[in-house]
Amino acid sequence: MARPQNPQRKPQLLAAIVEYLKDKSLAEVSFRSLAEGLGISSYMLVYHFGQREQLIAEIDERIQAGRRWALPAETSALGPAAFRRSLGRFWQASLQDGNRQLQRLGFEAAVRAPDDDGGSAAAGAYLSWAEAAAGWLRAQGMPGPEAAARGRMLAAAVHGLLYDYVLTGDRQQSTAAFEALLDTFLAGLEVPRQ
Known part of the structure; x- marks a missing residue:
């Protein structure tokens, strides 16, 4: 038995x-x-x-679960400054010791995922980022197609900056680029830089 x-x-x-x-x-x-x-x-x-x-x-699933951007359940209630702070908390957590190696491993798992399995955990996490950002922009009054495009842009740019950090290990320059990204993404939504 x-x-x-x-x-x-x-x-x-x-x-x-x-x-x-x-x-x-x-x-x-x-x-x-x-x-x-x-x-x-x-x-x-x-x-x-x-x-x-x-x-x-x-x-892959385990790594992606640790890298998800945790927004409050009611994102539409967030103003631009709170939205920026939420992204900033995610970014700072990503820079903590040990997370750089996990990000490298996560990127490797994402590119190794079979194409025919319906999508990897990394693809799901990436697309959830894009949808969360687009949903927030729609709640701010942005039209659906533009919000979807800008949400996807944010997801791509943040993941690209995480890759930049994995490659270079330069926290200061990666963070400066992240702050510039947020400035661009939130332009016109009256968000004070903190």
């Missing part, structure tokens, strides 16, 4: 895997290499994740 599965074990394993991979590439990931690095059996990884592709997908 098989032992019942511990529901906490898989999330614990996933957290340990992501931590272990911070200074490695997903191209190096195999059940055997992970098992050796974590000091566990490869059978345990197969038991919890099935196949390598499933493991990579769950790594």
Whole structure:
């Protein structure tokens, strides 16, 4: 008779895997290499994740969950200054120690995701950014098509600046570019720069 599965074990394993991979590439990931690095059996990884592709997908989901921009539930109630502060909190959290490596790993997971699986966690997170920004702009009175385009622009630019930080490690210049982006995005909405 098989032992019942511990529901906490898989999330614990996933957290340990992501931590272990911070200074490695997903191209190096195999059940055997992970098992050796974590000091566990490869059978345990197969038991919890099935196949390598499933493991990579769950790594991607875990990383993207930590990178999501958390806006209050009622974004339409935010004024431009509160919207900017919310983005600023996300940016500052992204610059914290360890997050640069997670962002690198997240970008790698996003480009490694199969094209035929209906979209990766990274694609979903990216599109949720675009929609959140567009929804906020619509609540500010911007017409739908323009709000959608500007929301997508914000998502692309923020993710590009995160990539800039991953590549260069230059917090000061990446943050200066982020502030300039916010100035441009919020232009005409009367947002004081703080």
